[in-house]
Amino acid sequence: MPDEFMKISESLSTTQPFNVSDSPTLPTLQPKKNTVLISHGRPPWYSEDGHRISDAFVIGVAGGSGSGKTHVAREIIRKLGSVPTVTILSQDSFYKYLEPEEQALAHANKHDFDHPSALDLDLFSKCLADLKHCKQSNIPVYSFAQHQRLPEKKYLYGATIIIAEGIMALVDPALRDLYDLKVFVQCDSDLMLARRLRRDVKERGRDVNGILDQYLRYVKPSYDNFVRPTSKYADIIVPGSNNSVAIDLICTHIRQKFDERTNKFRPKIAIPHLHFTSLSGTSTLESVEDLDLTILPQTPQIQGILTILRDKTCPRQDFIFFSDRLSTILVEHAFQHLPYIPWTVTTPVGVDSTGKKLDAQYLCGVVIQRSGGALEKGFKRVINTVPLGSMLIQSDSKSAEPLLLQANLPLYVRLRHLAEDTYVFVLDAQIGTAAAAFMSIRVLLDHGIREDHIVFVTFLVARGGGVSILRQAFPLMKIVCAAVDETMQEGWLEGYKGEGNPEGVGRKVWLMKPGMGQIGDRYYL
Numbered sequence: 221m222p223d224e225f226m227k228i229s230e231s232l233s234t235t236q237p238f239n240v241s242d243s244p245t246l247p248t249l250q251p252k253k254n255t256v257l258i259s260h261g262r263p264p265w266y267s268e269d270g271h272r273i274s275d276a277f278v279i280g281v282a283g284g285s286g287s288g289k290t291h292v293a294r295e296i297i298r299k300l301g302s303v304p305t306v307t308i309l310s311q312d313s314f315y316k317y318l319e320p321e322e323q324a325l326a327h328a329n330k331h332d333f334d335h336p337s338a339l340d341l342d343l344f345s346k347c348l349a350d351l352k353h354c355k356q357s358n359i360p361v362y363s364f365a366q367h368q369r370l371p372e373k374k375y376l377y378g379a380t381i382i383i384a385e386g387i388m389a390l391v392d393p394a395l396r397d398l399y400d401l402k403v404f405v406q407c408d409s410d411l412m413l414a415r416r417l418r419r420d421v422k423e424r425g426r427d428v429n430g431i432l433d434q435y436l437r438y439v440k441p442s443y444d445n446f447v448r449p450t451s452k453y454a455d456i457i458v459p460g461s462n463n464s465v466a467i468d469l470i471c472t473h474i475r476q477k478f479d480e481r482t483n484k485f486r487p488k489i490a491i492p493h494l495h496f497t498s499l500s501g502t503s504t505l506e507s508v509e510d511l512d513l514t515i516l517p518q519t520p521q522i523q524g525i526l527t528i529l530r531d532k533t534c535p536r537q538d539f540i541f542f543s544d545r546l547s548t549i550l551v552e553h554a555f556q557h558l559p560y561i562p563w564t565v566t567t568p569v570g571v572d573s574t575g576k577k578l579d580a581q582y583l584c585g586v587v588i589q590r591s592g593g594a595l596e597k598g599f600k601r602v603i604n605t606v607p608l609g610s611m612l613i614q615s616d617s618k619s620a621e622p623l624l625l626q627a628n629l630p631l632y633v634r635l636r637h638l639a640e641d642t643y644v645f646v647l648d649a650q651i652g653t654a655a656a657a658f659m660s661i662r663v664l665l666d667h668g669i670r671e672d673h674i675v676f677v678t679f680l681v682a683r684g685g686g687v688s689i690l691r692q693a694f695p696l697m698k699i700v701c702a703a704v705d706e707t708m709q710e711g712w713l714e715g716y717k718g719e720g721n722p723e724g725v726g727r728k729v730w731l732m733k734p735g736m737g738q739i740g741d742r743y744y745l
């Protein structure tokens with residue numbers, strides 16, 4: 221039990237007078253219980269060697285049906301305010317599949333949904349463990365109206381804080397081991413019944429007699445036998461109503477734990493040559509050969525395209541045209557890193573000819589928004605039949621830490637059993653500090669994509685930037701680029717108007733030199 225927590229005395233307000241008017245705004249639709257809320261973006265959860273250093277913070281919330289578990293979970297999120305991604309994982313999704321005869325009994329209120337065996341607790345702990353360890357999870361979807369598990373699954377990924385709630389949330393020792401904080405919502409039985417009556421009629425399509433039958437036969441005995449006894453495992457007992465003091469306390473604890481886990485990642489990778497000094501004390505850069513990049517052959521044609529793209533007077537339509545040309549060549553070139561097998565075909569003149577056939581089982585692309593969009597057309601020209609996802613990664617304006625704001629990934633990546641056989645082309649305009657590249661690779665590895673199945677395709681790499689740290693962390697990943705620029709320097713970006721710079725004199729950023737400027741802005745604006 222965390223020492224800063226005391227069990228809040230039940231006398232605080234658990235025994236409220238019977239009063240159903242404490243929830244005046246019940247929703248009319250069944251609320252989505254498993255919710256992913258992004259309010260701030262997810263900061264790095266790994267160190268500069270590429271390994272995960274912090275698990276998600278998991279709170280287990282148990283209590284009787286109608287005690288207010290979901291309400292507590294939502295209030296925690298609301299009161300936390302500006303936090304990274306939070307997920308509510310509801311045990312309700314884990315009711316077992318019912319055979320037709322069991323389902324018929326359920327519709328007659330004669331199925332016991334309140335025995336621990338009605339829930340797939342093993343699957344619940346497996347999904348929760350995956351999410352805690354920063355992996356994706358595809359969780360079941362349950363219909364209360366049909367009393368049945370539905371065929372679809374819901375994909376969850378990327379939470380920094382997870383709230384797992386359910387009547388049996390504290391029953392299973394394996395589950396209890398996963399929680400960083402255990403909460404029990406204690407509520408008067410009359411109030412729980414009143415809330416349940418109203419909710420089940422409105423949201424779960426039930427009638428009053430059926431609800432009362434089920435309550436007396438199963439719900440109340442189960443609460444007494446299985447649910448209430450688990451309150452002894454809780455670090456904190458929260459009253460079922462008037463519980464804002466207890467919720468504030470929980471939020472303070474979470475914030476404190478979260479701050480302790482915050483990793484200052486950006487300074488470690490921003491300018492690596494400042495961190496690597498030779499014996500003589502001078503800064504050193506790794507040689508281009510050591511960086512193990514696949515660089516386009518510097519033919520006059522490639523140099524010509526790069527010269528046009530580097531020219532600050534290049535009109536936008538030319539910038540788009542030549543970016544599209546260069547990305548097409550880059551993606552073609554990147555295909556050399558995919559597996560091929562010998563393949564024989566018969567030509568129109570009846571002769572057999574042995575060549576090669578692509579042997580990648582699944583292939584997809586992921587664009588790092590927004591500048592990676594400049595490579596999208598080239599990718600689609602070369603392979604227009606494969607799925608293309610995206611990730612939105614931006615720097616926090618205060619800490620400069622990269623933040624994962626959105627991951628819209630193809631099915632081949634989302635489903636772990638397919639991910640293992642999937643090759644991914646990651647598209648981004650340049651690798652400068654490498655913070656976005658680092659985060660995108662970590663996301664793919666979290667999903668079970670093999671490191672040697674990742675091909676990072678980019679216009680430019682800054683040798684003096686974060687690429688050497690990226691390389692050391694992920695040596696098996698391939699990087700395909702058109703050119704390598706020598707320097708990363710802090711400098712002013714011309715003409716930028718925005719925060720702290722209303723006159724448009726410039727914005728201090730890490731600039732790749734000679735570089736191409738802000739490729740996303742030049743391609744899209």
Ligand SMILES: Nc1ncnc2c1ncn2[C@@H]1O[C@H](COP(=O)(O)OP(=O)(O)O)[C@@H](O)[C@H]1O
Nearest residue numbers: 242243285286287288289290291415460461462
């Ligand atoms: N502290 C509270 N104050 C007011 N209404 C509440 C409170 N806790 C729960 N409720 C209401 O009671 C009903 C059941 O709460 P819910 O959180 O869904 O219970 P559970 O998830 O434990 O079954 C909901 O309509 C909710 O709005």
Ligand SMILES: O=c1ccn([C@@H]2O[C@H](COP(=O)(O)O)[C@@H](O)[C@H]2O)c(=O)[nH]1
Nearest residue numbers: 284285286312315333334364367387439
């Ligand atoms: O098909 C079903 C499945 C479950 N129940 C009842 O749901 C509650 C648990 O949900 P809460 O959101 O915690 O209230 C449990 O008491 C089951 O009796 C159901 O009625 N039908």
